[in-house]
Every structure is written in C-alpha cells, then in structure tokens.
Amino acid sequence: MEHAPVIGLIWATVGRATDRELVAQFQGGDASAYSEIVHRYQNRVFTLALRWMRDHAVAEEVAQDVFIALFRSLGTFRGDAKLSTWVYRVVVNHCKNRIQYRRRRHMDRHEPLEGVGVDDDSPRRQLASHAPGADASRHRSEAEQLVADGLAQLDEEQRMIIVLRDIEDLSYEEIGAIMDVPRGTVKSRLHRARTQLATVLSRRIGAEDVL
Amino acid sequence: MLESPANEDLSAYLDGELPPEASARVERALSSDPSLQAELEQLRMVRSMLSKHGRVEAPFGFKARVLAAVADEPAPISTWRTWLRRPFGVPIEGFAVALAALLVVVVVGNREQAGDGVLPNNFDAPTPAGEQVIVNPERDAARAQQRQLSLPEPEATPAPTQVDKGEADSVTTVVRGGSVEGLATAADTIPSTDAPDIPTAVTVPSEGFAAAPSPEPVAQPSGTAAGDAPALFGASYRYQVSTSDPDAAAQLLRLAGRYGGRVSDPSGRQVTASLGAGDNGSYRVQVPAENLAEFGASLRALGSVVEHPDDRIFASSSVTIQVDLVQSAP
Missing domain, CATH: 1.10.10.10 (Winged helix-like DNA-binding domain superfamily/Winged helix DNA-binding domain)
Structure with a gap:
C-alpha cells in the first residue's frame, strides 16, 4: 500500500499520452484521441476566446469552431510546432476573423460586442443554456x-x-x-x-x- | 511611471526573458531604486492575479457538444492515409476497379482455356508430384455436370467481382477504438473525393497564418432544428459531485424529475422512492439531450462538479450521466 503513490505517479506519467502521441493516435484513426485533445484544451481555448470576444455565447461558438477546424486539420498536422501553439493560433485566427467579419457587417456600429449574440447566418450549434445558474x-x-x-x-x-x-x-x-x-x-x-x-x-x- | 523604455525590461525580467547581462543591469537598478522595486511589485501583482483568477472553465457539456458536432465528420485521415486513398493521384477506387477487371479477364480466360467455362475435376485436387494426369474429356464433362448440380459455383470458380459505380464511389475504413462511438461508427464510410461537398453553413474569411487551419465553412450535424428527430447526439458522461449536503441524492432525484430524467442505481434499477441522508453514492441519470445543459447547471448547484475525461458519445436523443455523489466536509 505504501507504494501506491509511487505507482500512481508512474501510472500518471506513463498513462498520460503526450500531445504528439495523441495526434499520432488520431492520425492513425483512433478517434478517442480527439476526445482527449478536446478535454485537454477546452478550458484554454474557451478562456482565450472569451477574453477576446468578451461574450460567453460567442466565445463558445468560436471555441466549437476551433475544435471542429482542428478535427478536420489534425490529420495533416506534421508536428513542426507544438500542438498547443498550433491550437492557440487557430483560436487567434478565428477570433480575429470573427471580429473582422462582424465589423464588416457593421454589427458593432450600434451594438457593443458584449451584447451581441449569435449572428443571423451563423450555423446552428449546440450551445449551453445561459439561464440563471447555468453560467x-x-x-x-x-x-x-x-x-x-x-x-x-x-x-x-x-x-x-x-x-x-x-x-x-x-x-x-x-x-x-x-x-x-x-x-x-x-x-x-x-x-x-x-x-x-x-x-x-x-x-x-x-x-x-x-x- | 512605467513609461521609460528601460521599464519594458522590467516585465521581461519578471518573466525571465532577458539575457543574463540585461538581467544583471535590471538587478543593479533595482537595488538602488525603490520606485523601480515598487513598479516591479505592481507587475508581479498583475501577473499573480491573472494566473490565479484569469482562467475560465468551458461551459458545462462543452466537450460533448464538440464531439456531437464532429460526429458526422469523416474519420480522420493522415497524410499517408490520404496518399493511400489517392496513390499517384489516382483514386484508390480506380485501382480497385482495375484489379477487379483484371481478375475477370484472368478467370474468364482460364475458364475458356479449361473448356466451356467448366474447370476440370482435378482443379481442386492437387496432383501429386510426378503423377501423370490422364485427360478424359467425356468423363470430365460428366463430372463437371455433377459438380454444377451439387456444389455452389464460387467454390470451384472465383466469381468475377461485380463493381458498380456506387461501390466504387466509396471506400470503407475501420476506425480503431470502437468505444468512441460518437466520433465515427466502427465502420465508417468515407465519401470519395468526387462526392459532393458537405453543405456549408457559414463562411468565415481566412487570412494570414498558413500553417494552422483557417476558419472554414462549418458543417453542423444535420437536424438540429427544433422538431427534427433523431438529430440529437446523446452523450454519456461521468461527473463527480463533491457535496457537503447529506440529502444530495434526494435533490438529484428531484432535479432529474424536473428535467424529464430518470434515475437508476448502478444495478440498473430505477429509483423512484425518495432518497434521504446517507443515500449519496453513484447513480445513473438519463435525461433528454435537450435538457442536458440545464440539468448540468443544476448539478453544479449541488456541489463542485468534476468532469471525467472518458466521455462516450452515442447516437441517441437521451443522455446518460453517471453521477457520483461524494460526501465532502461541510
């Protein structure tokens, strides 16, 4: 029993796949690796999106789009950069484009970004309820x-x-x-x-x- | 107060991003300048606040929604797999058709060579080395007729592979890790490159950053509109709720009822009677997928919720959540 912490530590070290290993597993067709990547990055991606967009609903849209884009692109990820760097760049690109897109539509001329919800022509996503208590x-x-x-x-x-x-x-x-x-x-x-x-x-x- | 260009070095010094000589210069300045020390403390305070309180958790159920959103996506294919699908720029289906055609030619040719499309009866009996084969056409024809009556054709003659356009337009691949049902079913059909594009829902212009994927048109799971049936993709969760409330199980039962859910114990028996103190433990709650967010939010009201990473996605309109009510100190 006294070895349990050591064994646990070893297991945690060995059992936790690196980002690179997860990408390789995903590229090999193991879809569960993607689930782990989402789990690993969801808070980071959401934090970045929320800090940029300053609106929970929009941030979740952006974060979902980021993970969908990752799903489509991870197959060709060569690993030249760290996965985290790559993920952050995707977030930054999505946020920038979202802001530019909305500016072009003059959506922020009369309404502050914080108050704007889902764009009219944006895809329907499954979003969390923001009813009292949910946020x-x-x-x-x-x-x-x-x-x-x-x-x-x-x-x-x-x-x-x-x-x-x-x-x-x-x-x-x-x-x-x-x-x-x-x-x-x-x-x-x-x-x-x-x-x-x-x-x-x-x-x-x-x-x-x-x- | 922090306007001088040299003060930029103060931030970099705090972050350990200065080369040694610049770092030493800042340290010398700090040792003789109390105002610089105060500035450094302010910067340290900002950094500390952000690092402690800046992170935001993704909304409840976010991961499940992402996995549901990609459930309809084709299975991931790496570059070498892409090459395998189009070796030398030719779709693999083309090679399959060519191979099938070649087989047809070889088999038909053999049959014609053997006489009237019927193989000699010694075709499936290997001839012992050195033994002479005596060919008797009349006997062979009679035996062949007998074989045709008693044996299924393919055992004697490999049937030419029928490849129609429909088959040639798709190739089936098996996705490992069958337990992750939501991302792709065990056998997932990848549309050929000639197939029509996935309908797009929104186009966000891309620019800059060539290495990372630019925002693309996002294809959403079909049928998310209200009233569409089984468009919802359910998810199986496991959540650990640490609570100091001894009656959390009773509350869980009430909450599940409020959101149209059913509670069962680990053995699968439905729990209908009211639960009381000491009943905290593991339960399985099945709720309609559309109520997931609200139910999840209400779970958070019971205590702190930890999401376990072993989510499974199933194609169904209800979500099964394992809720572990763990007693914590008040």
Whole structure:
C-alpha cells in the first residue's frame, strides 16, 4: 500500500499520452484521441476566446469552431510546432476573423460586442443554456470579476498577449509565433498591458488584497 | 511611471526573458531604486492575479457538444492515409476497379482455356508430384455436370467481382477504438473525393497564418432544428459531485424529475422512492439531450462538479450521466 503513490505517479506519467502521441493516435484513426485533445484544451481555448470576444455565447461558438477546424486539420498536422501553439493560433485566427467579419457587417456600429449574440447566418450549434445558474461566471469570485473587468479595458492585441503570457504561461517566442509579431513587440505590448492593468486594479483594490 | 523604455525590461525580467547581462543591469537598478522595486511589485501583482483568477472553465457539456458536432465528420485521415486513398493521384477506387477487371479477364480466360467455362475435376485436387494426369474429356464433362448440380459455383470458380459505380464511389475504413462511438461508427464510410461537398453553413474569411487551419465553412450535424428527430447526439458522461449536503441524492432525484430524467442505481434499477441522508453514492441519470445543459447547471448547484475525461458519445436523443455523489466536509 505504501507504494501506491509511487505507482500512481508512474501510472500518471506513463498513462498520460503526450500531445504528439495523441495526434499520432488520431492520425492513425483512433478517434478517442480527439476526445482527449478536446478535454485537454477546452478550458484554454474557451478562456482565450472569451477574453477576446468578451461574450460567453460567442466565445463558445468560436471555441466549437476551433475544435471542429482542428478535427478536420489534425490529420495533416506534421508536428513542426507544438500542438498547443498550433491550437492557440487557430483560436487567434478565428477570433480575429470573427471580429473582422462582424465589423464588416457593421454589427458593432450600434451594438457593443458584449451584447451581441449569435449572428443571423451563423450555423446552428449546440450551445449551453445561459439561464440563471447555468453560467458559472455568475458565481465567480470578486477577484475573477476584477480580472475580467480589467482585461476588458485593454485593446484586443494587448489583451491577447497578456492572456497568453500570464494565464497560459507561454514564452515570448511562442506568443510572437501565435500572434505573428516580433518578440520585441510582444515585450513592449505586454509591458504596456500590465502597466495599464496595474493602474486599473490599483484603483479598485489594494495590492495586499490581491496578493 | 512605467513609461521609460528601460521599464519594458522590467516585465521581461519578471518573466525571465532577458539575457543574463540585461538581467544583471535590471538587478543593479533595482537595488538602488525603490520606485523601480515598487513598479516591479505592481507587475508581479498583475501577473499573480491573472494566473490565479484569469482562467475560465468551458461551459458545462462543452466537450460533448464538440464531439456531437464532429460526429458526422469523416474519420480522420493522415497524410499517408490520404496518399493511400489517392496513390499517384489516382483514386484508390480506380485501382480497385482495375484489379477487379483484371481478375475477370484472368478467370474468364482460364475458364475458356479449361473448356466451356467448366474447370476440370482435378482443379481442386492437387496432383501429386510426378503423377501423370490422364485427360478424359467425356468423363470430365460428366463430372463437371455433377459438380454444377451439387456444389455452389464460387467454390470451384472465383466469381468475377461485380463493381458498380456506387461501390466504387466509396471506400470503407475501420476506425480503431470502437468505444468512441460518437466520433465515427466502427465502420465508417468515407465519401470519395468526387462526392459532393458537405453543405456549408457559414463562411468565415481566412487570412494570414498558413500553417494552422483557417476558419472554414462549418458543417453542423444535420437536424438540429427544433422538431427534427433523431438529430440529437446523446452523450454519456461521468461527473463527480463533491457535496457537503447529506440529502444530495434526494435533490438529484428531484432535479432529474424536473428535467424529464430518470434515475437508476448502478444495478440498473430505477429509483423512484425518495432518497434521504446517507443515500449519496453513484447513480445513473438519463435525461433528454435537450435538457442536458440545464440539468448540468443544476448539478453544479449541488456541489463542485468534476468532469471525467472518458466521455462516450452515442447516437441517441437521451443522455446518460453517471453521477457520483461524494460526501465532502461541510
């Protein structure tokens, strides 16, 4: 019995397939690997989409589209980049395109993005109910609300960079590859984003409360 | 206060992204400048807040909805599998037809060579080495007639493969991991490349980033419109609900009833009587798929919910959820 933790650790290490192994399994026709990939990335993809789109329903649409695109494309994924980097790039592309698409349709001229639901001509997806109680964000802590509010003050690019760095813990190199900007740009935008966020948060709470 | 270009290095220093000499420079500045130290602390505070409170959980049932959305998609095919489907740019179906035609030619040719399409009776009896075969046409014809009456034709003569266009237009592949029924059935038919495209629902323009897939037209599972029958793809979940409420089982029963669900115990017996304290354990709840989100949300009201990764997808209009009610400290 006393070896159980060690055995558990070994099992966890051995039993958990790497991203690369999952992709190989998927390419070999093992569809269960895709299920694991979705499970592994759903929160990351949804977080990124929500922080960018700032609307739960739209973020879920985007996140679903991202995973559908991955399903269609993983068969040709060569593994030159890390799967995570690839997934984030797909999210960024989808978010950018969604914003541009809606801007072209002047949908955000009179309505803020936060208030806009599903586009008229978007496909029907199976979306979660956002009835009272269904939205976990309604129960989120004050600190989470502060973070959401603070991030909302940043422009899209800054928001993405700070999310990728401070929430997803990616390196400047990876962020640059995902956002398609030089490393120096990541560095300067990240600093500006943090400074701006620090100002917003400091106005709302003292640093002691946060730390 | 953080406007000077050098302060950009402060963020990078915090992230360990500076080269050693630049890092040393920042450290020297920090040691002699209290305001710089305060700025660094502010940046650290922001980073800490985001890392602790920035992550958002995907909505309840998100994964199941994704798996349902791709349930109609063709099975994944890697590049080498793609090549196998179109070796040298020719669809594999073409090779199949050519092979079948070749077989027909060979078999018919043999039959004609053997005489009137009937094989000699010694065809299926190997001739011992060195033994001379005496050919007696009359005897062979009589025996052959007897064989035709008593034996099914294919055993003696490989029937020419009939390949019609319908068959040639599709190729069947077997998807491993049969337990993941939702992504593809065990034998999944891949439409040929000549088949009509999947109907598209929306086109999001793509740009930039050539390596990653750009947003494509998204094909949705058919029949998601209200009133369409069996368009729903059910999912089997397993959720662990940690709750301090000893009456959680009773609440689970009420919730299931509210959403048109049925509760059964692990042995499959339906639970109808009210449950009380101490009845917390594992239950199977079957709810209509359209009520999944609401039911899931209500589950979260019972306690903290952990989704297990071994979801299974089944093509049905109801969803079976295993709910493990785990007693937690109040």
